[in-house]
Amino acid sequence: METQxxxxxxxxxxxxxxxxxxxxxxxxxxxxxxxxLFHEALTFTKAGVADELGTTDETVIMAEVQRRFEVVRTIEERGSYQPWPPPSAQSQAA
Incomplete structure (x- = not known):
């Protein structure tokens, strides 16, 4: 057995x-x-969306992927996203 x-x-x-x-x-x-790498990540994302929505319709899947990208873009543009741990905590840990 491998240890941590x-x-x-x-x-x-x-x-x-x-x-x-x-x-x-x-x-x-x-x-x-x-x-x-982007193509690989998109493939996994599409598979997850297809599973969540219970569909294989590429148009429906890509519409949901695009919607999710828009949510991320909106969050980033608003500055709502904050990395974790905060940069101040990262510098203290180093």
Whole structure:
């Protein structure tokens, strides 16, 4: 059985590997990777929406995804979203 310390070490190693791979990429490679990651996240989001709504209708699914993006955009524009933990707490922890 893995301990929390083992899991934390593995997570740190994976994070370091991702950072090193990203630093080794050209700007074009990073841009292409960002598109790939967005597409992957959108695929998972659409699957979740389809499950929640109980439909496979792509038009209905994309309308709901767009609605959710608009909610996030509205929250960000209003400044209602605050990262957690707050930046002041992050600097104290470091």
């Amino acid at each position: 310390q083992d899991i934390d070490q593995l997570a740190a190693a994976i994070y370091r590997d991702k950072v090193l791979r990203s630093r080794a990429m050209t700007p074009d490679e990073r841009l292409m990777e960002s598109f790939r």
